[in-house]
Amino acid sequence: MSEKHDAVDLSHHLSKLALTLESRPPAAYNPGPGTIGMDGGVPDTEYFPIESITVEYLKPSAFPLKPTDVLPHGSGVLGWIANVLTGKGSKTTAAPTGQFVIPRRLRSEDEGEFELDTALQYSPITGLPAAESLIDDWVARVHKPAYNDWKTMLDIGASCAWSSALSILLNPGDSFLTDRYAYNLGLDQARARATFPVAVATDVEGLSAVGLERVLASWDEKARGFKRPRVIYTQGGIHNPTGLLITAQRKKDIYAVAVRYDLIIVEDDPYYYQQASAPYSTGGTRAAEKQTDEEWLDSLVPSFLRFDYEGRVIRLDTFSKTIGPGGRLGYYTSSPLLIEKLAALHQSYISFPSGLSQAICANLLHTYRTEGFTRWLRGLTAQYELRRNWAIDALHKALDVRAEDRWSRALTAYAPANGQMAEKFARKSLMSFVPPDGGMFVWFNIHLHNHPRYRHQTSPAAAKNRLSAELWTAIADGGVIFRRGELFAVEGDEERARQGEEDVFLRASFGSGTTEELEKGMTIFATVLVKFFQ
């Protein structure tokens, strides 16, 4: 990459709302030191009832890099100790916890960077300065945006962040491009703002750059009835719902199309760090054992930011999958103009993220330091990878799962070969899936076209819908809740039927629950599926 430049001017992308939002002008008056502030409705910090917050945290190495077991459930530190004592523990034997204190007021000898006087007070829209600074360093270290003047801004989580991005970019009635199957809440958020998705083909490497080019090049505004989309919404790391990783080359290709057609890319990326160390293979992981934590971090497939030399990416990060969703904390990375407008929007609506969440989460990052947080993420990722393997192992046990095409990563599942059913149905596959590259979802393609009752139905869309609902309910009756693939569909039933799509999808999460539950869930699914295809 040649010398970095500043972001290009993308102000023509701003929505009408964004244009009306007044950014806080640079203060017309700069009060000198010692000025007495009697301006705002600011309570005195002495009146905050909280004197200190002490946080006991798991050490970064709490989870092993080569787990043989997912963490025993219901354990916590006491459980951890019990498990270590009984030799069943999967957390490493390194010291389990440390603690830090957020005092009312920092003194010069304090190690932390956060104090309640600041965290409990009104604070800047873009985040507590100490938290902002940690985030800046992290983005510079991990994502290395390809332009100079990128900025970050703390927000209250990726789903709100995506809504806000929509608000500053699109007017009601505008559209955006996304994968044929995209994150369902992301679609809901968009629909609630009267903006709507346009589907682009997706393959195992992610949103298709060729498909994207085709949609844009052949855009017929009259026939479509609305303008060519100016925004792409996709998930940069592990895609939801498909569980697949967009490759670096694909990101470059998509970015090139975005430059050619002057698009903005909103990269929603909650599962970035959950990139599995190795593709699924029955029997376990083959972890890159000699990798240092630093090398691991560098080995992750880069985000769109790495290729963003013009500042046309709005990246959405969240701590929901790395610290906890209840913190309601995430951050944007984008160009100064877009960050400024996002800040103005937040100023006019949601205000700043909880200072308590900021202080607790950012103090944790400060305590972990870059190395520690990297190690923490790596330990988590190893757990999710093991969970993926367990879930798919369980399917292998319960069904006849075969790799039928050496050029495809998909596995196809049949009724087990040793059963009575197998004789009857062995020739007909039940479903197929690509073992996920990480994250927490498996995306099952249910081969409805092989279902005996499928051909009896008159309308293909109606047939699909009825059978799909029947299957979901049968699985739920069996005791497992999956999410129906239809919820993620950008195109309507009829459109998908018209495109010859006969099958339906189901998304299963392996992100939580005990190993027993994971295995039981998959087994129930397999059993119900075999019965359903009778």
Next chain:
Amino acid sequence: MSEKHDAVDLSHHLSKLALTLESRPPAAYNPGPGTIGMDGGVPDTEYFPIESITVEYLKPSAFPLKPTDVLPHGSGVLGWIANVLTGKGSKTTAAPTGQFVIPRRLRSEDEGEFELDTALQYSPITGLPAAESLIDDWVARVHKPAYNDWKTMLDIGASCAWSSALSILLNPGDSFLTDRYAYNLGLDQARARATFPVAVATDVEGLSAVGLERVLASWDEKARGFKRPRVIYTQGGIHNPTGLLITAQRKKDIYAVAVRYDLIIVEDDPYYYQQASAPYSTGGTRAAEKQTDEEWLDSLVPSFLRFDYEGRVIRLDTFSKTIGPGGRLGYYTSSPLLIEKLAALHQSYISFPSGLSQAICANLLHTYRTEGFTRWLRGLTAQYELRRNWAIDALHKALDVRAEDRWSRALTAYAPANGQMAEKFARKSLMSFVPPDGGMFVWFNIHLHNHPRYRHQTSPAAAKNRLSAELWTAIADGGVIFRRGELFAVEGDEERARQGEEDVFLRASFGSGTTEELEKGMTIFATVLVKFFQ
């Protein structure tokens, strides 16, 4: 009050946006116990890095009921101890702090009601159930709504809550009724949603019910160019910026008009508990000393909820002034329909409030219990009352402040009688103000019509603007930042000039800073004011 009824149907008030918001339908499928959830992208609680949070809090009695000094600044518990030792303390001598622990997982013997497994996880839009339940109890105890089926819902603070209320009630281009001078950020939030305020006259008892009736009765849609407003926005307790209390009778009167004209009242009430125990009188408070804490709570002027027998109030509460703004936590109280739509809106945008904030703040309430939180509020209010008195005492010292009209609560200020200036200007008042009934603001009415250069100006509006900016800057140059009254004005400069309004306003906060700063700030203001009128 006769038997309570349920809220009346106000669905005709919903905005187009609210009508498109799909409320979460009652789950079509109720999973039985033991069901394995593989539906959402929910991380396992074992992966949360926080093992416990220990909160050290000030005891409810930390602040005395009859303070002789506002809390010494920069103290905290260490300072408290130092002050007790040196006899300078203003916190009471009762034990200063306690602590509670939010564990990863509650055990049956734990005293708290909050655990990190829940607080760090995804949680209901309306709030953590344990927090919700505490809020419900508090609202039932304090506000006693006059209808049966009221609901509460946690939110991320009153300014966002007001924006959301606007969004579910008004369409862009719609208007709402409010005080001639209203909370400036509230106005900004409304303008950002393309809705606009219509001014109603305000007197010392609050928004005028007669003025309200007049505006509504004489509404001429053709002449105005837009529909009659359907919503009132006002501050129920201590009004911002005027610092005055809306009396109970006035609330009843306003509510009666709201029923007659089918209006919804949005009651934004951050300063409800900061109702001073006594009107300002030089020399100190005359606290209702024998009152118990319970009696004190009951003695507060009721909120609009107390008179709301139809469910047409959306009340906005916040913890910003009672715990700390950084918690970004507040709550709505309203009818089931309006709460349902607010929840659906939040679902489609901001999601739920920070679980960490909820757990910390609600666990504090749980620990304090109703009695303790009441005592805490009463202690805070005594501090704010003392601050009010100090600020106004300082004005009395620096200016010749007189009560000129026995039928008015206003005080009028002249240049000090003993100075050289006084001889020259004694006949002309500089400003007047009504000593605030609580809260944290004094609202100064600057008598610009007495300014020597006022008459030389051609356009009254321009004259006002120029002199007002000049005064604000002179005060700032003197070292004190006030807020210009123009920011709170609902009507434009010309409109106010047309109504014969010659004066301008300045709002000063006495909510924070040391006693020395409070006194110094007022003295600087007085000095600058006298000079400005030369």
